[in-house]
Amino acid sequence: MEIVLTDRGGPEKLRIDDTDAPAAGRGEVRVRVLASGVSFAEVQMLNHRYPMQPRYPFVPGYDLVGEVTSLGQDVTGVAVGDRVAALMVTGAWRTHVVLKADRLVPVPDGLDAGVAAAATMNGVTAWQMVHRTAAVRPGQTVLVHGASGGVGTLLVQLAVAAGATVLGTASSSKHEAVRALGATPIDYRTEDVAARVRQLAPGGVDAVFDHLGGDSLRVSYDLLADGGILVNYGSATTLHDKGHWLVPYLATMRRFASWWLRGLAGRARGRRATFYYVKPGAAFNSALAQVYRLVAAGELVPPIDKRLPLAEAAEGLRLLMDGKATGKIVLEA
Ligand SMILES: NC(=O)c1ccc[n+]([C@@H]2O[C@H](COP(=O)([O-])OP(=O)(O)OC[C@H]3O[C@@H](n4cnc5c(N)ncnc54)[C@H](OP(=O)(O)O)[C@@H]3O)[C@@H](O)[C@H]2O)c1
Incomplete structure (x- = not known):
């Protein structure tokens, strides 16, 4: 079975097909999918707003956790029965997938497949942004937009564990959850976020994690302390913009270029802005292994709002x- 995204529109554009995955070829493995995440990327794909998405119809599904059921030729280092995870970008919403063996990351014994799936794309995204891109250090203050979301809940936990004071924007109904993760919540729907951040961090913040894009970027940059970094990793506020999906990203690039030039001219007070993008490869695999170690040790807890059968993907969206x-x-599954 697979879930097919047939066209632009709402969740009603998803169709359930009976198609099954082929046998594994050379260097490939066949995996029975146990769990897969629903993410904002699929919402963007429904709106034809995801960068370089495939043509409709296609099977979405950004990441998966599964069990190896057969091996193609020349596959080493993995065995039938192993539990594994992979970043797919698309194609994970299937009961079985075939993929290259070097894309697989082992899932620790005893780690629930759903929990592992919740920690896969989101966990690496949050871990790399906190520990690589922003290199958050003890004593810093950071702002996490969307602190109640799939990525945001992990960003908050990792930044708190790194020793930072964390401010997090979220709807008020989710403030208790955000507080429980260790952040001070700010209601982006009713409060003046910039004013509230300045009140809580008068010297500015050392990092802002911004998935909103668009006009939010200027506000986020202006909230930075000297030497601070703005990490932009999405464009959620431009979901319903008209025109080509590339337009908001071009606007972001222009904005970043002007800040970079300002830095070259010595007028940026050490502030930087950068874009983060999760991608498959060796760095992803080693970051995911580290994320799973944290989850298995109970040091990172990916909150799961709901578990649904694959056939109810439309409801998840x-x-x-x-x-x-x-x-x-x-x-x-
Ligand atoms: N660059 C990358 O590699 C990468 C990888 C993964 C995800 N992403 C991006 O990360 C973002 C989050 O993805 P997700 O799957 O975690 O989505 P999600 O679970 O739907 O979370 C989105 C969050 O955004 C919050 N939000 C919505 N409008 C907001 C606003 N105006 N101000 C502040 N917060 C607002 C929501 O808060 P409330 O629900 O509390 O209202 C929600 O918690 C998406 O934009 C996605 O594209 C990027």
């Missing part, structure tokens, strides 16, 4: 689009 979820929605 609906919940995410309605802003009902705190943390991750996971599709399970």
Whole structure:
């Protein structure tokens, strides 16, 4: 079985097909999918707003956790029965997938497949931004936009564990959850976020994690302390913009270029802005292994809002689009 995204529109554009995955070829493995995440990327794909998405119809699904059921020729280092994870970008919403063996990361014994799925793309995204891009250090103050979301809940936990004071924007109904993760919540719907951040961090913040893009970037940059970094990793506020999907990214690049030039001219007070993008490869695999170690040790807890059967992927997307979820929605076999 697979879930096919047939066209631009709402969750009703998803169709369930009976198609099955082929046998594994040379260097490939066949995996029975146990769990896969629902993410904002699929919402963008429904709106034809995801950068370089495939043509409709296609099978979405950004990441998966599964069990190896057969090996193609010349596959070493993995065995039938192993539990593994992979970043797919698209194609994970299937009961079985075939993929290159070097894309697989082992899932620790005893780690629940749904929890592992909630920690896969989101965990690496949050871990790399906190520990690589922003290199958050003890004593710093950081602002996490969307602190109640799949990525945001992990960003908050990792930044708190790194010793930072964390401010997090979220809808008020989710403030208790954000507070429980260790952040001071700010209601982006009713409060003046910039004014509230300045009140809580008068000297500015050392990092802002901004998935909103568009006009939010200027506000986020202006909240930085000297030497601070703005990490932009999405363009959620431009979801319903008209025109080509590339337009908001070009605007972001222009904005970043002007800040970079300002830095060259010695007028940026050490502030920087950068874009983060999760991608498959060796760095992803080693970051995911580290994320799983943290999750297995109970030091990082990916909140799961709902577990649904794969056939109810449309309902998962609906919940995410309605802003009902705190943390991750996971599709399970
Ligand atoms: N660059 C990358 O590699 C990468 C990787 C993964 C994800 N992402 C991006 O990360 C973002 C989050 O993805 P996700 O799957 O975690 O989505 P999600 O679970 O739906 O979370 C989105 C969050 O955004 C919050 N939000 C919505 N409008 C907001 C606003 N105006 N101000 C502040 N917060 C707002 C929501 O808060 P409330 O629900 O509390 O209202 C929600 O918690 C998406 O934009 C996605 O594209 C990027």
